[in-house]
Amino acid sequence: MALTGRAGLLAALGALVVLVAPAPPVAVLGLALLLAVLVAVDLLLAGGVRGLRLHRDGERLVRLGESVTVGLVVENPGRRRVKGVVRDAWPPSAGAAPCHLKLDVPAGQRRRLVTTLTPTRRGDREAVTVTVRSVGPLGLAARQGSHLVPWSVRVLPPFLSRKHLPGKLARLRELDGRHPALVRGQGTEFDSLREYVVGDDVRSIDWRATARRSDVVVRTWRPERDRRVLIVLDTGRTSAGRVGVAPHPGQPSGWPRLDWSMDAALLLAALAARAGDRVDFLAHDRTVRAWLSGASRSDLLSSLVNAMAPIEAELVEADAPGMVSAVLARAKRRCLVVLLTDLNAAAMEEGLLPVLPRLSSRHTVLVAAVADPRVADMASGRGTAELVYDAAAAERLRGERRWITARLRGQGVEVVDAPPEELAPALADAYLALKAAGRL
Amino acid sequence: MSAATPPxxxxTSPTAGSVWRGGRGVLAIALLVLVTAVVPVLLSSPGTGDRPLDPADSSLQGGKALAQLLRRHGVSVERVESVSAMAASAGPDSQLLIGDTVALSADDARVIAAAGGDRLIAGPQTHLDILAKGVLTGKDVRSRSREPGCALPEATRAGSAFVGGVSFVAPAGAAGCYPAAGRPTLVRHTVDGATVTVIGDSAFMTNMRLAEDGNAALALNLTGAKPRLIWLTAPEKPVTGVTGTGEGKTLGELIPDxxxxxxxxxxxxxxxxxxxxxxxxxxVVAExxxxxxxxxxxxxxxxxxxxxxRARDRAAQxxxxxxIDRMAPRLGLPPTAAPEEIVAAATVRTGREAPEVRSALYGPAPADxxxxVALAGQLDTLERQVRDS
Known part of the structure; x- marks a missing residue:
């Protein structure tokens, strides 16, 4: 039950009646009784909300930063018209609008209401409750009730770095195009035989084939295909730190490292899928948070964003030995392990470095980390003592990162350390470089 | 309706029944609290409220106990609320009791003094010079149990009593009892043929104090001296004077009902x-x-x-x-190069003095x-020179 502003107005106007009434106490009592009777009558005549049947339709997936509409169909099987307002409650970060919807359903009919969701962060958003307030014909009182109408919308990572994809694919084709003879590195794959033309590397002449035919024949090579790329996402505490500027409003202190890492992982996955490699995905902190394997090349990206969407940074120290074991258990054949984590000297030295040889002895390892542009800003601070102290602290952190990078490189691990917006292209470049060198 | 949605x-709203089942316990407790709060108030006598020394008031400050005792002893107690009513019913067989809760004007005091009959003035009064000619007010003293210390039979028969309040300076020929600091707090003398008794504190006559000490005896002795006791109490509304016409209405009276x-x-x-x-x-949605x-x-x-x-040493380090990390590759040296090598290479590259470069790169910690700040500037300059040269 709920009252309306009209009931309050009626009670306030009653004060004027009391002023001119011959017997004010009786008038007050009478007005109170009148109001109570009118409210009771209105409540009785209002359409029932308990019997309403509601269900939803609409979208279930949305990219972060885009809007999506969800329909709510209200069916009124009762004998009275249901007129009033509806609140379709969603969590605040689902960005539901409008928050109140007008409703007018005659008896036995149905109406469709539309709520627009503009989520402000990644993950699954569940609808909470639908509350209907049905106002009586006098407009003095209303019946109110809530219904559970389950629906969930999955907010996918936005894949901002897809703008870099055409450029990287062009470089990949370049790599493909300069296939014959010029690149004869270790690990490149035999493609076909063709006639020798002037300028070909004499070392690529296939003498056996030449002997069979009367012409000089060379082998051609192409970049290796069907290699495996395993993207490992560290979802531990260091991935929760926010860096850079969030691409969508509503997150003033930046975007978590995790989201930047996902963005880079998506570009790498898209590129690797086009290059003919198989991409697997593992998210790990103390346990396996997500595992995606064997996705076909056409639906790799959609499977990947689906697997990534519900992952949140956990406030626990990542278990590096457990992560290495999980990788080794899943990657039977040699593959490129791309580890998206943070170059935190203390955490790395105790966690990853001792167990890294187990991983790098069997796989090619690439560590990618998001650098904090704020630290670079601080490091260039000069002029006052405060700024110089901050600069010293920033330099110390950068020194630690340089040191850990040198340690990792010393163990034969590739390291990509780039600011948030540049991480995805830098990681793609590192992948292309490895591919060109035939190190996959 | 898609297959994924339930039909x-x-x-989730509670039904009327569940609201009743859930709320009836609370309702019962609230009702119980209300009843226990209201019933004693309703059962208690409809007293006149907070009006001290009133013969109809049964509260601790009232005088109902004394009035009942007097009636049992055959004294008729007449409760009056105005000075004019008091003067009208005063007679030779009556005694006037004027408590300290009544604010009297000088005119009121004269009317009472002219009414004749014995007077008992309990508690400090402003117009004592009219009501009890000759008695002067002395110092304030603490009320406590005191001994009679005089020959007045009413006092000696009662014994010790809870008196005090104000001490008086008794005129010649007056009886002074219950002395405090050498001055009596009860004075009896005769003015124009009427016996006037002044007592410094009326608390011993209240319902609260009456049962203590010799209070009841003293009160009965003093008030029961005549067959009729005319008891002046504070009126419902303050009376401005015996001839009050009420020309100054308050704001509340001007507002319509x-x-x-x-x-x-x-x-x-x-x-x-x-x-x-x-x-x-x-x-409310939580997230x-x-x-x-x-x-x-x-x-x-x-x-x-x-x-x-102020960790200048660590900051400088x-x-x-x-x-050094940034300069070493530009100078063609490995990161592990010795300080002397770096200083030498930087000196050669920039053309600056070696001690100057050494103090910038490996000098002591800054003093302040x-x-x-200066060191940071020097390092920037050196780095820029190495980079640009």
């Missing part, structure tokens, strides 16, 4: 509006939010720690190490913050 929604009721109606309206605005459309912590907070915290501890 009907589930209503309907206005307070209209205010009540407005209060009802405010309550209705409060219910209207207070009813939320559905529950588990991710932590919001800037990754740079640890660095900022370290910077503040450096600043708070960090700045120098960073500068100014020196630290």
């Amino acid at each position: 009907t929604s589930v209503s 309907a206005v307070p009721w209209a205010m009540l109606q407005l209060a009802v309206a405010v309550a209705v509006v409060a219910v209207w605005r207070g009813r939320r459309l559905g529950p 588990r939010l991710p932590v919001v912590v800037r990754a740079s907070e640890t660095v900022e915290g370290r910077g503040r720690l450096y600043r708070a501890r 960090a700045l120098r190490a960073a500068a 913050d100014g020196a630290l």
